[in-house]
Amino acid sequence: MAILEELLTILAAVGMSWARMTVALIVSIIFSLCVGIPAAVNRVVEKIVIPALDILQSIPILSFFPIALYVFIIIHPVIGPELAAIFLIFTSQAWNIAFGVYKSVRLIPPELLEASNALDLGLWRRLSSLYIPAAFPGIASNLPPSWANGLYFLVACEIITIGEAEWSLFGIGTLSTSYIMAGRVIEFIASLVVVVAAVILTNLLVFIPVMRLSERYKFEERAAEIPRVWIERVSGWLSRMARRISFSLSPRITLFELRIPSGAPRILLITALAVVVTLLGHSISGRVSAGVTLAWAQDIVEAFQRLGVVDPLVMIGFSLARVSAAVAFALLWTLPVAILIYEKGMLEKILIPLFQIIASFPATLILPLIAKAVVDLGLPLELGALLMILLGTQWYLLFFLLDGLRGIPYEEEEVCKALAMTRLQKLRHLYLPRMLPSLIMGLIVCFGGGWNTLVIAERAILGEFTWDLGSPGIGRMLSIAVDEGDLALLIAATIWMAGFIVLLNRLLWRRLYEKAVKMVGVA
Amino acid sequence: MNGPSIKEPILELRNIVFGYRLRKGENIRIFDDLSLDVKYAEFIGIAGPSGCGKSTLIRIMAGLIKPEKGEVLFRGKPLKKPTPRIGIMFQSPALFPWYTVLENVMLALIHEKDLSENDKIERARVFLDMVGLTAFESAYPAELSGGMKARVALARALVSQPDLLLMDEPFSNLDPLTAISLRREVESLWLNQSMPPSSVVMVSHDIEELVELCDRIIVLTKRPAKIAGVVEVDLDRPRQRRSPEFYKYVDEIYTLLS
Structure with missing residues (x-):
């Protein structure tokens, strides 16, 4: 009976977490429609919305969470944490859906727009009979990756400690962490199994049917193939998911259609955003006076002064080294594996579904396990951090590389064969050039995931137990600020980190990507 | 006839059997015991209904595809894999x-x-x-x-x-004027004995193009492809497309195809 009870608890926890994610997903869809359609229809809106979305998806969500939490708790102390959790999940699900809506609506053939003009459809009719149906495929295909993203962050936002105050929401993240901390391995494994099963079921029962339904809303003639056998289905959505992630996270849209902000304005925008969010929180709470607002601004300025310039740079340096090491390691194994899978069709059938199931699994769930194992076994803490970051990033890279390889036109393969190239020659003349853009894109996404994981990997409070690297790190700084309830410091550190990431994206990654696309001559 | 008259084969296909297996387990026979020769200094054309396996045949000649049964001999030796001595031009420039x-x-x-x-x-x-x-x-x-x-x-x-140049519908994606000048170039290259290639095999669905360039045109039947007939074109080069003799050959090939 105890087993059954435990299982019921796990199921209830998964149910609660799923409910949170569903609410967040619905909000994401509404948000995406409200933002994506105007952006696709109106040039002015487009110029504001698209770069803003691009920034929003490139900053580490986890670091903004305590700020959001603070705001929501001011709104309502009881349901505040719940709202904050939903908000965080929303921020991890919304951007790619919004991009999807924007893209789909942009794809509406001009004739259809002209027809609706000729019919003189009103705003509501236009929305209900043209824009929303047109946006449907863009939403549908982004559901699985959004769900996976949400799941990743869900675990992190169910338990929150700010200073003395601690909130823990009932859900699978809280439950599995408590299992691990109590050393209840069997229950922990059971909860993992239930999560995997729930992910697969959700996709089979909800997302795949929705995606199938959305096929008929597409403007392209050729419908995408949705496989039939269930394992193929799973692998199908997963590969689709990987592709979608690759698309939604790719800065292509902004790269080629718009180029507004350079590094500096972006940081300003982020700073402004952070300030607006905090001010908004205050004004909503109804306790704001000009004096309080000013005091806040002063707090943040003072926090920046406390941080100085050298310390944050050192922390970022350490963090960058960690993420780079993890990414380098990921590259080391994914590159040969991707090529092997591409060349051997049989391997693909076995390994890809397997990898995709593992990849769909929220790595954040296993982080407590790694933390505990590393400490118990007395392994170097840095190794634990490396492993955590690796778990959060490596799959992206593998799927991106595979995507690049799969894009190789058959004729080019045939030329290599006709020229009797050796494998090494083929690697040099065909694989590497063809992979280059998706390799860089994969690295961008990989680094993005790495920065996000950093917020947990460098320091995390897991129940009674504190995982702490001890050495400098910007993620650790964030965690400490949260722990001490020092929101001004948190905002300052977040701006440092987000600013650096945006700068890195702008100055290094995008340039590299553009260069690669230009050099290779393929997008 | 043009070129050196060493009339021995540069490439021999011996009893080629080849098929594709569909997912349902059904086998599609493309070649069932097909044999043909390409001689030194010869310009050969291959015609046939679409889907009869012309492109597959070119790939077998290049060593890109291995036949299930039968032998491909290049200069008297079995062709195991592609070699620089055989050049190939695909339908797309690739x-x-x-x-x-x-x-x-x-x-x-x-x-x-x-x-x-x-x-x-x-x-x-x-x-x-x-x-x-x-x-x-x-x-x-x-x-x-x-x-x-x-x-x-x-x-x-x-x-x-290379001694042998294989071409798979090389001019089909080009505009007519470009195709004309490129055909001229291929022909003059082949005629120039100091330059490669010695022999050319060209697959095309453009019958007039084949008659314009080829010494010998092998017409295939539909799947499994057999040789429906071989047409030897005996006209002076450069060939005039508007002449009645030219059309006699074109008609002969169309008759074999239908």
């Missing part, structure tokens, strides 16, 4: 977009260990000059027109100085 025109052509010299980098550049330039693209050697494929890309593909197929 140039590497990240390499310049010159680099694309040099790629075909990848196995020439004896040549220095400079020798390779020299050799590639000779062939680019031959197809009239000297001025474009540092251009990238994306900057070229369809006809120019086809010329690069031709230079790449010939730079290893």
